[in-house]
Amino acid sequence: MSGGPIGYYVHHHGEGHRQRARAIAARAPGRFTLIGTGVEHLSGPFDTVELPDDRPFDRDDFDGADGEIVRPDALHYAPIHHEGVRERTRLVASWIAERRPALMVVDVSVEMAMLARLCATPTVYVRLAGARWDAAHLDAFRGAQALLAPFDPRCETADAPDWVRAKTFYASGLGSYSAASDRTDNVVLVAFGRGGSRTTVQDLDDAARATPDRQWRVMGPIGCPSPAPPNLDVAGWIDHADEEIGAAGVVVGGAGDGVLGAVAACGKAYVCIPEDRPFGEQRAKAEALDAAGAAIVLQRWPQPGEWPEVLRKASAIGTRAIAGFHDRHGVAKAAATILDWADR
Template sequence: MTARPLVFFAHHQGRGHANRIMAVAAHIPEERPLHVLTAKPEQFDAMPREFSVTELPNMIGAASRSEALHDQPTPSVMHCVPLGVEAMRQHMGIIAETLRALDPALFVIDVSAEIALLARIMSVPAITIRMHGDRSDIGHLAGYEAGVGMLAPFDERIEQADYPQWARARTFYTGGLCTTKDPVRPRDEARKALGLPLDKPITLVIAGGGGSGTPYAPLTVAARAEPEALWLVAGPVHREGHETDFGNLRELGWIDNLTDYLCAADRVVASAGDNTVHEIARAGKPFLCIPEWRYFDEQQAKAAELARLGAAVHLPTWPASIPEWQKALDRTDALDTSILASLHDPDAARRAAEWLESEATRLWQVS
């Protein structure tokens, strides 16, 4: 008898959702069929095992078919459900038809509160991937209630104090899930491989790609605050036009070998993106966390929990003066890096897969 499939929904904004699903999928038993619903199937080109995929219309930004439909208020139990959007009707219809046809053991949603409600209406057991942030609104709580459980790809020690106890009891914490597999090596070995000086302090800035880029002006102030150090910036930056470049501030742009630069660095300045946090934890570096804007204050909430635990220094905004930078960097250098390192669990993806498989078996067991 063929096992019921696992169906995954992957939000197509950024690569994090797809990478996380592929990391978990590598540990799902081969006899369990996998199916993916996504608006960007190409993000799954590196899927480590056999699977099938259904492409969804990209409904982000699609217009309503009349002004009157566009102007209808959003129900409080939902977040983004404009009326009269053809792409959305097709999007949700394809999901519904796929669930009807495949009759999955579990529908794993990464992420969408509305799709969790759709799964419950269709009588399909759903697992929602958890993220940090202020998700106490009725829409998120309804999504949590609609599913059969939640999967948190992080350590329970950085759970938010305001997350409801009833929801916490239904959550499986995998430990810190990092999708990067590049080897971690000693600092000097990494520096030699990258052609970096062995005798200079090096700070790596990981610039987020979620918006227009990390602001460049604060980094020029940081470089002035440490003229004898080397500051390296990986990723896009945003310039306002008035910045002065400094010789100890170097832009790397997009790089494929981020782990090597993490290993080479003495400290890291970055946002609170989920995989970014666990990449830094995996390398065990002092972490100055400056969150990017995200819906529901996701990154601010995660950074606050990291700081509470002593795993990172959390700054809500970029330092604007040399004394501010020096104070923040001194605090960062004083961190016990073993705390952050302990938040990464190399077995997190396997633990997630084993839990999903156990739930898929338990929920369909006939006595």
Template sequence: MTARPIGYYVHHHGAGHLTRARVIRDATNLPVTMLGSRIGAEGIALPDDRLDEGFDGRDHAADRPKVLHYAPLDHDGIRSRVARIAQWIEHARPALMIVDVSVEVAMLARLASVPVLNVRLSGRRDDPAHLEAFRGAQALIAPFAREIEHPTTPEWVCAKTFYAPGLTDAAPVQSTASGGVLVILGEGGTSLTAQAIAEAASACPQHQWRVVGNMSAPPACPTNLVFAGWCESVGNEVANASVVVGAAGNGVVGLVMASDRPFVCIPEPRPFGEQHATASGLQLAGAAIIHPSWPDAQDWPAIIASALALDPAVRRTMYDPQAASKLARWLEEQASARGTQEMAA
């Protein structure tokens, strides 16, 4: 017996989509082929589909059908991209297609007669394009806890969803709780400035501050602040911090919750209010300290104290250490339900 592959479309924005794809691929016993713009030799490389003026999830075209978000006209990259995906589907005959995330790719796979599993991100996603993509999917995957579901999400969408709050590549690390404040800058872009971080560190001389991410130190940097640049061992950095400060992307939130660290969450603007919805859910649950923007320097001592006072039992409900293995078994059930097993040639 041999299994037909699972296709996994990986969105290019930020690091979270690719991290999640790797975690799912490594957890399942089924063969997984990744397709995307930034996956290199790990799968099927796709041409870039972005417009020159940037990408925010929509193309703002007046004549775009309501069931699509991003379908700019006369774009060579999109033509090649659609053809490459369709060609792979024709030859590989995938049992399932996980789409993380794109309404258009989900619709393309569905049109190509492939059962689709849509990854759902946080935020208000009750527009026609999202809802029709969800309706056409065999099932949905949410990489967050059911407790932080957006209140506008229809019940039928929730009922169709497998919640997996813990799809992170964080490895178990023995925490030293060094007393430091760690600021994480994700790859999806940030509104923070080095000067604002330096002022916050100056206001908290009793704490060591460390910044990981693509940001250089300001000209006047306090002695208790280090800009470490990007590092591959972010999990170690998080586990060894006393307090973590970061945005509300699924990757950062999952990593912090997996490491069970007090969290000060400052959501960044993202399409469909994704990060603000996640932050709101964390706040309602009491799992993090939330600020809509970077606080004034003099407020940071009290903010850190509030984060340290959070009940750790609450944030532990935001993370399931078995999420990847549970999702993998569920995926295998989804594939089996479609009769994916074939006799070996």
């Protein structure tokens, strides 16, 4: 069905999913409908379908588990008697029945991939980094027309099945990133994503006090110490995080898709402290950065006295290696490939 609509399911945990969806959809005005929780406020040449939240309403520390004793191996998250899940399923199935899409891009949810397939709709599954070889993921991979990996092939795990690799289109750089501007070498930018972090307010306070010659700026969902040292600025959530990253001398952060993508696009000195994520996603990318000599990779937040040397080493690394993890044509390639899959 040439020229048919394309659905794009956007997962609501982490910012990288939204960045990819917006960047890809903007390449084909009018073709995409972004579907998910928290998409109704997104602007661009695409439609949106807002879905109710599927997370428990009585928990602030949601870990992705549905709490069910019995669950099919082909599913990850299938809570019983959850009205949000019921309504999400109805809305997606209704949209498919009404619009008859040529393709559904699923970023990411094995349940949504299965739902689309049950609704007679081919899927492209966005496959994140890490060892995702459990039964549910493998079934979603098998059922998809193709797989899209939003990372450099060097971030692939060594145990990835050959058939999964063969089915995968690798495309780094799937986001909207600004060029570096007004770089200030003494600025250390700490970038927290929406996925959460082990780093504490006290860690930030200690690091800033240990390096009084550096100006620390922190963005993301974390509080500010009181009283804060004069060289520490906690800015909270910033919509144009890539501009902040482009202006910094050194970036400190995890290995989430959003932060890593912007750091690579801007060619920044990078202190990478991977966060614990399901399937070792961030650790797989951090290992690739370490092997390429593209960043200072640490397994924990440094002690206060270690920070001067850590920052010195990070600044001494050239930017060519980290820049190699960003394909400036990645969005265009991914969009063209998705459109080709949809129009076959």
